[in-house]
Amino acid sequence: MRKFFKWVGIVLGLVVVLALAGFGWASWKLSQAAKRTYVVNDPPLVVDRSAGAIALGAHLFATRGCADCHGKDAGGTLFIDAGPVGVLYAPNLTRTGRLAGHTPDQIAAAIRHGVRVDGKPLVFMPAEDFHDMSDGDVAALVAFLQSTPPSPKASGVSHIGPLGKVLYALGKFPLFPAEVIDHTPRARPGPVVAATAEYGAYLAQGCSGCHGKDFAGQHVPGTPPEFPDSQNLTPAGLGAWTQADFHKALREGKRPDGTSINTFMPWQAFRGMTDNEIDALWAYLRTLPPVASKKKHA
Numbered sequence: 001m002r003k004f005f006k007w008v009g010i011v012l013g014l015v016v017v018l019a020l021a022g023f024g025w026a027s028w029k030l031s032q033a034a035k036r037t038y039v040v041n042d043p044p045l046v047v048d049r050s051a052g053a054i055a056l057g058a059h060l061f062a063t064r065g066c067a068d069c070h071g072k073d074a075g076g077t078l079f080i081d082a083g084p085v086g087v088l089y090a091p092n093l094t095r096t097g098r099l100a101g102h103t104p105d106q107i108a109a110a111i112r113h114g115v116r117v118d119g120k121p122l123v124f125m126p127a128e129d130f131h132d133m134s135d136g137d138v139a140a141l142v143a144f145l146q147s148t149p150p151s152p153k154a155s156g157v158s159h160i161g162p163l164g165k166v167l168y169a170l171g172k173f174p175l176f177p178a179e180v181i182d183h184t185p186r187a188r189p190g191p192v193v194a195a196t197a198e199y200g201a202y203l204a205q206g207c208s209g210c211h212g213k214d215f216a217g218q219h220v221p222g223t224p225p226e227f228p229d230s231q232n233l234t235p236a237g238l239g240a241w242t243q244a245d246f247h248k249a250l251r252e253g254k255r256p257d258g259t260s261i262n263t264f265m266p267w268q269a270f271r272g273m274t275d276n277e278i279d280a281l282w283a284y285l286r287t288l289p290p291v292a293s294k295k296k297h298a
């Protein structure tokens, strides 16, 4: 009996040692990744500060997901509070917030490369989705952000919890988008704005982070298990949908059968898209190869 307890003690001790070693390794991996620096050297942005450009920037900020995290007034919000995984705040981007003193190119590096002023990677800022955003669109966002009324809100301090560190180290929690982005300098003229599949492909980059690169739907990376899977947007998924159904889904959050689409799908932001933008997205989605759904919604 004594021998048995001794063995149980040894095994438990080993489990604790292994768990601590695993956690130590995960913490080390995260701190190394946070220290890495990246060089961003895209051609300098030309920022038009006309009322039209600022209005375009406001439209992009509201409909491309920025406001969902950074707040409608760009004053910053708490957008993930997942206990042991972590607590994430999107910072205040108004003139008195984090961007005070940043040049347009530094702001563009944050948006398209996920890189901060000191060259280190931003945490969880989904720059992958914005990596191909055109020079004109990014310049409009800069013009808008630099013209916002100051917000007194302090940017909260994000914190990655122990489970978040381990998930990151295991490749299950994409904390630093800069790690997977191609930082080769290039100009981005962007497509012509029209209800075409080409412009739709450009817009749909903002959908692929959640719906998957093949748009066939998936469990959205980094979200808790209880979050709904994104859906299949290829013709195999939206097969019987009409263009009018698609408008209704993005504007009202309703499927053709009348059921509601979860608000984690940012339709409340997409509802502000122009008809042109929604038609372009639809035109593009119709050109996708049909990919069988991995999972059907209940």
Ligand code: HEC
Pocket (backbone or CB within 6 Å): 061, 064, 065, 066, 067, 068, 069, 070, 079, 088, 089, 090, 091, 093, 098, 099, 107, 110, 111, 116, 117, 121, 122, 123, 124, 125, 126, 130, 141
């Ligand atoms: C999923 C939430 C999320 C979305 C969507 C998002 N951001 Fe962010 N953003 C963040 C977080 C979190 C940070 C802070 C990261 C850090 O400090 O490490 C950030 C940082 C930034 C910064 C850099 C601030 C600095 O410290 O230099 C800029 C600029 C920015 N975001 C602009 C945008 C714009 C413009 C959009 C839309 C095109 C956008 N963000 C969409 C979460 C988000």
Ligand code: HEC
Pocket (backbone or CB within 6 Å): 065, 203, 204, 206, 207, 208, 209, 210, 211, 220, 228, 229, 230, 231, 232, 233, 237, 246, 249, 250, 255, 260, 261, 262, 263, 264, 265, 266, 270, 281, 297
């Ligand atoms: C933040 C993640 C996220 C982004 C970004 C996102 N979606 Fe979704 N989407 C979802 C989730 C999750 C669902 C499933 C919601 C549910 O089950 O109620 C969904 C569902 C949908 C549906 C309903 C499909 C069905 O069969 O029920 C459509 C249509 C859709 N998304 C289109 C888009 C388009 C177009 C974009 C880009 C402009 C986009 N989504 C961007 C997460 C996202």
